[in-house]
Amino acid sequence: MSSLKKNLKILLIPNLISKYDLNQLNKIKQTFLKFEIDSHIFNIDYSEENLRNFLKINKFNIIFAVNKSRPNWLSKKIRFINWFQDFYYNSDDKLESFLESDIVYFYASPESFGVKKKPKCFNSMLYPGIDSNQINSIIDDFGNNYRNIDDYQILDFSICGYMPAALLVPFFELHFRNYNYDEKHFNDNLIKGWFTDLTNENEKKYPLETYKNFLVDLQTIVETNYIPLSGYLDVKKIASKVKKRILNMFNFIDTKIFDQIIPFFTTEYSRFLDRIELARLLSKHSTNFGLFGKDWTSYSEFESFSSDHISSEKELFSIYKKTKINLYNNTHGLGMHSKTFEIMINGGFFALPKSKKNYLRGGINEHFNENEHFVTFSPEKFDDLIENWMFNTEKRIKIGDNARKLVVSDHTWEKRIEKILRDLNK
Amino acid sequence: MKKFKFLLIPKSNNFREIININEISYQLKNLGHNCFTLKSQVSDDNLNFILEEEKFDFVFRVNKGKPKNINKKVRFISWVKQISDLNESLVNFNGNDLIYTLKKTHNNHKLKINQLLPAANYFNNIPKLEDYLLVTDRLESFQNIDISIISNYSRVDLFNGNKGLITNSSKINSDIHKKLHKLLYKIDEKYKILIFSLVNYSNLVINKNIHYQGEINNFNYFFEIFKKSRFNLLFEEEFLDFNSNFFNILLVQGILLANKKISKTFQNSINNNFNVSDLVFFFNTELEISNIIKKYYEDYSLRLKIGKEASKFVLKCHTYKNRVEQILKDIEE
Numbered sequence: 043m044s045s046l047k048k049n050l051k052i053l054l055i056p057n058l059i060s061k062y063d064l065n066q067l068n069k070i071k072q073t074f075l076k077f078e079i080d081s082h083i084f085n086i087d088y089s090e091e092n093l094r095n096f097l098k099i100n101k102f103n104i105i106f107a108v109n110k111s112r113p114n115w116l117s118k119k120i121r122f123i124n125w126f127q128d129f130y131y132n133s134d135d136k137l138e139s140f141l142e143s144d145i146v147y148f149y150a151s152p153e154s155f156g157v158k159k160k161p162k163c164f165n166s167m168l169y170p171g172i173d174s175n176q177i178n179s180i181i182d183d184f185g186n187n188y189r190n191i192d193d194y195q196i197l198d199f200s201i202c203g204y205m206p207a208a209l210l211v212p213f214f215e216l217h218f219r220n221y222n223y224d225e226k227h228f229n230d231n232l233i234k235g236w237f238t239d240l241t242n243e244n245e246k247k248y249p250l251e252t253y254k255n256f257l258v259d260l261q262t263i264v265e266t267n268y269i270p271l272s273g274y275l276d277v278k279k280i281a282s283k284v285k286k287r288i289l290n291m292f293n294f295i296d297t298k299i300f301d302q303i304i305p306f307f308t309t310e311y312s313r314f315l316d317r318i319e320l321a322r323l324l325s326k327h328s329t330n331f332g333l334f335g336k337d338w339t340s341y342s343e344f345e346s347f348s349s350d351h352i353s354s355e356k357e358l359f360s361i362y363k364k365t366k367i368n369l370y371n372n373t374h375g376l377g378m379h380s381k382t383f384e385i386m387i388n389g390g391f392f393a394l395p396k397s398k399k400n401y402l403r404g405g406i407n408e409h410f411n412e413n414e415h416f417v418t419f420s421p422e423k424f425d426d427l428i429e430n431w432m433f434n435t436e437k438r439i440k441i442g443d444n445a446r447k448l449v450v451s452d453h454t455w456e457k458r459i460e461k462i463l464r465d466l467n468k
Numbered sequence: 469m470k471k472f473k474f475l476l477i478p479k480s481n482n483f484r485e486i487i488n489i490n491e492i493s494y495q496l497k498n499l500g501h502n503c504f505t506l507k508s509q510v511s512d513d514n515l516n517f518i519l520e521e522e523k524f525d526f527v528f529r530v531n532k533g534k535p536k537n538i539n540k541k542v543r544f545i546s547w548v549k550q551i552s553d554l555n556e557s558l559v560n561f562n563g564n565d566l567i568y569t570l571k572k573t574h575n576n577h578k579l580k581i582n583q584l585l586p587a588a589n590y591f592n593n594i595p596k597l598e599d600y601l602l603v604t605d606r607l608e609s610f611q612n613i614d615i616s617i618i619s620n621y622s623r624v625d626l627f628n629g630n631k632g633l634i635t636n637s638s639k640i641n642s643d644i645h646k647k648l649h650k651l652l653y654k655i656d657e658k659y660k661i662l663i664f665s666l667v668n669y670s671n672l673v674i675n676k677n678i679h680y681q682g683e684i685n686n687f688n689y690f691f692e693i694f695k696k697s698r699f700n701l702l703f704e705e706e707f708l709d710f711n712s713n714f715f716n717i718l719l720v721q722g723i724l725l726a727n728k729k730i731s732k733t734f735q736n737s738i739n740n741n742f743n744v745s746d747l748v749f750f751f752n753t754e755l756e757i758s759n760i761i762k763k764y765y766e767d768y769s770l771r772l773k774i775g776k777e778a779s780k781f782v783l784k785c786h787t788y789k790n791r792v793e794q795i796l797k798d799i800e801e
Contacts, residue, residue: 212481212508215623216631219508220480227629258514266504266522325687326487327591343483343685422494425592
């Protein structure tokens with residue numbers, strides 16, 4: 043491995059130029075450095091053209107990218123590693139681009155992602171890691187003084203994640219879906235604008251109420267094909283229904299509006315169904331919870347319980363520690379997620395919905411044991427979660443501490459980089 | 469029993485409506501049925517689209533009727549306030565369908581029409597009034613609200629999609645508040661009355677000790693108010709609404725004052741030998757309200773005794789588990 047390491051120069055390409063994505067790649071870069079491997083983050087907007095120009099003046103022998111296909115012009119000398127953190131309805135096409143010497147990683151298992159094609163190259167699972175340095179757990183801070191911990195944990199529950207208050211998501215009270223579609227609505231101009239400006243210029247035009255009806259049909263496709271908090275999202279099934287509905291009404295599907303609408307309804311909408319379901323379970327059972335993420339504050343029902351997106355890692359980690367029960371959900375039943383490791387490294391108590399998916403690859407049970415490192419709940423019996431855990435601080439802290447120890451030993455970025463280097467040697 | 473696939477459609481996306489319809493969904497799932505719950509109301513066209521695309525055994529739709537041309541294999545359940553709400557859509561129902569009403573209906577139709585009441589949002593660890601006796605033996609200091617009233621009207625009931633007031637429902641709402649103020653004017657002004665409502669009608673106040681508090685936006689907080697109030701006056705005056713607080717007040721051992729007309733709701737409904745009039749203070753006139761408050765204001769132990777019995781009554785007969793049992797029984801008949 044040492045000879046391999048000496049020659050490596052890796053280009054890291056993020057999914058998007060966002061703080062979250064860049065932060066993750068920065069951790070990877072820092073860890074490569076510990077292995078004396080030089081890497082560089084491609085921190086300009088990705089396009090094949092931009093990459094091509096960049097590679098004309100910069101030499102790399104490996105590209106490590108997130109959610110990208112291998113460009114067909116790329117020199118065969120450069121090995122391409124792609125990490126599918128998301129797998130969209132059309133991502134199968136990307137799998138055909140890889141060469142035998144490349145590597146494809148999946149964040150969730152190919153079964154959960156609904157991967158239909160097998161890449162020619164080696165493929166495996168890759169989970170994010172955690173940087174365990176200088177992160178104190180609750181026990182580090184308080185020892186076994188459970189009374190003090192109880193006082194410190196001021197929130198009963200927390201959920202971290204974005205919740206849009208936009209018109210594609212019908213959760214705010216004045217959403218047009220609550221009214222007759224021929225009634226005037228404050229979003230009318232926006233809807234009209236979308237279907238005028240973002241569809242093909244030769245596209246057939248309809249009355250406004252037809253567009254509203256169409257958008258609600260798309261919402262109900264997801265609502266009748268995905269049970270919130272089940273972890274059983276079938277992206278392709280939903281995509282085929284969404285596309286069928288679009289083609290039923292429009293002649294041109296390859297347009298700006300559908301480029302945005304199709305991924306939204308096939309992948310993101312179900313996430314928001316999960317989150318609103320959880321938040322309303324909390325509303326029923328508690329007056330002491332926190333919802334952290336962009337736009338929760340726009341909902342009057344959650345106004346007193348929400349805060350905007352937390353960009354500081356320190357602040358976010360302090361919320362995990364100050365919360366008695368940290369709730370988590372994933373539409374693919376993915377438990378080996380960065381959020382899982384972040385909560386656990388802080389010794390936070392971690393709860394996720396019961397699902398058969400938890401036992402599949404990428405599910406939480408792949409590396410952690412229920413009631414030893416985490417707990418599960420069912421929405422139908424949410425009160426059991428409260429009864430069993432809310433009032434037993436010692437048990438909660440013990441479970442959080444068990445999880446932290448396992449994360450420190452097995453789920454650091456070092457472990458992940460070791461795996462990548464091993465895979466490169468195969 | 470055969471396991472069915474249900475589609476549940478709420479009245480609106482308001483959190484109270486959604487939490488309530490989820491209660492039905494969770495109870496059905498606990499019994500092994502498959503359930504999909506929409507996140508808001510849909511148009512008839514949307515519903516037709518859903519039923520063309522997906523197979524369901526039952527559609528349970530709140531506050532709306534059955535669209536035309538629905539696949540005959542799909543059995544339809546509509547839950548409306550009163551039968552007149554269904555208007556023209558009544559002709560779309562058949563003998564396999566079910567219509568539930570909140571208001572008791574004299575059934576002179578060939579259709580299956582039953583009363584279905586809302587229910588209590590019970591959960592295992594819900595703190596009741598008596599639990600506070602473990603913390604404090606002075607209920608009088610815990611119950612720091614004399615009388616409270618919580619409006620059932622949400623934004624979606626009162627405002628149109630263009631953020632303007634809906635004239636008709638706004639008028640009804642203001643009339644209800646006027647009536648409430650009239651009912652309360654004989655109450656001694658030493659008693660503090662809190663009204664929780666989206667719209668502030670302070671300008672209509674007769675009794676000067678009425679204070680508007682704004683709307684309650686957290687479901688669990690309703691329970692806190694019910695417990696912290698010595699008396700909870702029901703917002704409805706004739707029959708219970710979909711999001712009525714009636715059963716939740718009793719569930720947590722709160723004391724409920726309700727218009728006598730509401731008691732008709734319980735005639736012939738399953739009450740398992742409980743006499744509802746022993747558990748709820750029904751009144752006819754403003755003088756009666758005033759007298760009830762005077763008489764029981766200081767009597768904590770009697771109020772708690774009544775509250776405990778009322779809670780038993782709700783747990784036995786008026787949870788969503790009871791309602792789902794009723795629905796499943798009705799669809800089997």
